Every structure is written in C-alpha cells, then in structure tokens.
Amino acid sequence: MISRELVKETVHEDTNEYRKLANITFNKTSKLFSYDNLVSDPFIDPLPYCMEAQRLFELYQNHAxxxxxxxxxxxxxxxxxxxxxxxxxxxxxxxxxxxxxxxxxxxxxxxxxxxxxxxxxxxxxxxxxxxVVDDAKQRKKMTAAFYRSVRREIAEYEERVTHLIQSGSQSPKIMDRWVMRIQGLEEKKRNYENILKRELTDLDEEFTSLRYLSDELRIRAAGLRVHQKAA
Structure with missing residues (x-):
C-alpha cells in the first residue's frame, strides 16, 4: 500500500496549525486508488482534492x-x-x-x-x-568541438570502467557492454576522421589508455565465464 495524507495548513504568526482532512491510498496489488476518513471542514471540501490526486496519479502511471x-x-x-x-x-x-x-x-x-x-x-x-557548409574553416571548428566532446566521453568511460574493475564486478554482461561502448567510441573517431579529412592524433594517448581498460575487461569477463561454467 502507498499511503498519503491530505493536510490543511493554517499559517499563524508564531506557529502553523496542521489538520488532516483525508487519507489517500493506492493498493499496488489490486491497482485500486481510494480515499477515506474525509473530515468535514467549514472552508475546504477535501473530496475535490482527493479526486485531483487520483487524476494526477493516473496521469503519472500512464505517461513518461x-x-x-x-x-x-x-x-x-x-x-x-x-x-x-x-x-x-x-x-x-x-x-x-x-x-x-x-x-x-x-x-x-x-x-x-x-x-x-x-x-x-x-x-x-x-x-x-x-x-553545415563543408569547408576547411568549418572542419577546423568541428575538429576542436570533436576533441572537447570525445575527451569528456573518454574521461567518463575511464571513470566508469575503473570503478567496475576496482569494485570487483562479477557480471561478464556488464563488462561486455562497456567493451562494446569503447569499440563504438573508436568507430566514431574513425568516422569523424573521414568527415573532417584529417587524422585525430591528439586523442591517441587517451584511446591507448582506454584500450588497456577494455582489454582488462575482456580478460576478466572471460575468466568469470570459465569460473561460472566450472561451478
């Protein structure tokens, strides 16, 4: 059960006063939304608020x-x-x-x-x-943008993969996914070298480091699969 209270807050100079007007619940098993213990109030009818809560909750369930x-x-x-x-x-x-x-x-x-x-x-x-116009000036700008963008991606990949290794992950599937993501990033670099008509050699050192991590993941994933089969 998910349970909430509908509360009226009355503001005073020194302290505020709270009064419960209704209980609102949702049963996860039966999928039923309900409200009860509605309190009579001279200024506020709690029923429309309960109905609005139900409408918003159904909206939340059915939409992204x-x-x-x-x-x-x-x-x-x-x-x-x-x-x-x-x-x-x-x-x-x-x-x-x-x-x-x-x-x-x-x-x-x-x-x-x-x-x-x-x-x-x-x-x-x-x-x-x-x-975008394909000329030397534009390609120079795009090269600088590519370096900035991919360096951020490489830094993120290194951080995530290093954490995966240091935490002793036991999931070969997760390791395989990161190996594929690293391969995808290298493919992206090759594609942009064709687009920009130049070799992006300034990234060689970063990609070398990333390949070492990728190789480590492959070795660990292979070892885990052998161990799991033996077990």
Missing part, C-alpha cells in the same frame, strides 16, 4: 516523465554519433544519419503535440536542423 524523455532523447542523439557544439542543446550530426535525424525531429514534434504540461509561460519543445 521529463527525466525519462530526456534520457531517451540523449541516447538517440548519441546513437547518431552527434558531437555537442557550444552551449545549450546544439549538436553536429554526420550526414550519414540524416534519415535518423528526421525521425528524431518527428518524435520531438509528437512529444510537443501530446505534452500534458500546459502552462502559458512554457516554452514549446522544438528541434531545428541546419546544413
């Missing part, structure tokens, strides 16, 4: 929240090998992912259409794409 949506969008942007440029939500997406970018734009438009947060001062969800 902001954090879920942000995670979904961030993962999709990452899947397009996007590179963050400047402040805010500005990304460079290689033209090989133009079809997926269109899906992304359509999805954001659909999110705005079905958004349940209706406030007059709320900025709408919008996404715009602009083609």
């Amino acid at each position: 929240g902001r954090r879920q949506i942000e995670t979904l969008l961030e993962n999709y942007v990452d899947s397009m090998q996007a590179v963050k440029i400047g402040r805010g939500h500005f990304f460079f997406v290689p033209r090989d992912f133009a079809a997926r970018l269109q899906v992304f734009e359509d999805f954001v438009e659909m999110l705005e259409e079905h958004n349940q947060l209706k406030r007059p001062d709320r900025d709408p969800l919008e996404v715009n794409s602009i083609y």
